[in-house]
Amino acid sequence: MPRQRTGDTRARIQQAALELFAVQGVQQTSLRDIADRLGVTKPALYYHFASREELLNSLVEPMIADFEAYAAAQRAAAPVPPRELLGSYFDLSYRHRETIQLAIRDLSVLHELKLTDRFIGWRRTVAELLVGTEPSLSDVVRCMVALGGLSDCAVMLDHEPVSELREAAVEAAYDSLGRP
Known part of the structure; x- marks a missing residue:
């Protein structure tokens, strides 16, 4: 199976965050929630976004x-x-x-x-x-x-x-x- 490009992963993270933020609210959504939604580790998420605030800003x-x-x-x-x-x-x-x-x-x-x-x-x-x-x-x-x-x-x-x-x-x- 081909490895996903970093841009694709970043976009997937942003989409998952947007969906969770819409349902749970920004303050109630942790990076762990987003990582779990995507089936990735929290460190993998940190590779793309250092914090929830950075992720929110990217959106x-x-x-x-x-x-x-x-x-x-x-x-x-x-x-x-x-x-x-x-x-x-x-x-x-x-x-x-x-x-x-x-x-x-x-x-x-x-x-x-x-x-x-x-x-x-x-x-x-x-x-x-x-x-x-x-x-x-x-x-x-x-x-x-x-x-x-x-x-x-x-x-x-x-x-x-x-x-x-x-x-x-x-x-x-x-x-x-x-x-x-």
Whole structure:
């Protein structure tokens, strides 16, 4: 039987951790739990991740990098048509739905990794691109409903066909903005 590559093992560890974190919570999941799930020794797990925190960071860092790059790219490309911006925001949220679900289910993740301020900043960037820097209260509320609903659909309705879900969510978010 061919030996697994280190990258494959690392990905298997991350997937097992994500599954256990989702069920048990981050604080209640030990590296022993993850090693047992995979049928490997704890030292084998330590070869890839020195701690649970390092493993958690490895799960979250790709999402952080993507959201940071997305916010910067959207600012640079402005103005972006609202439907296009909403569609790309849906795609980004959908791509990271497992990590976002983890943060929602276990709020300690948001606190431990200081993600709350980052999420607010990313959302603020998209909102500003949609409604400007001095929107009315009505526009702010519509934008919050649009972005919140859109990302909730991308994250929580992951059992639906993605193309249908994307179309329905983007259309509903666009309608929420109250634009003709």
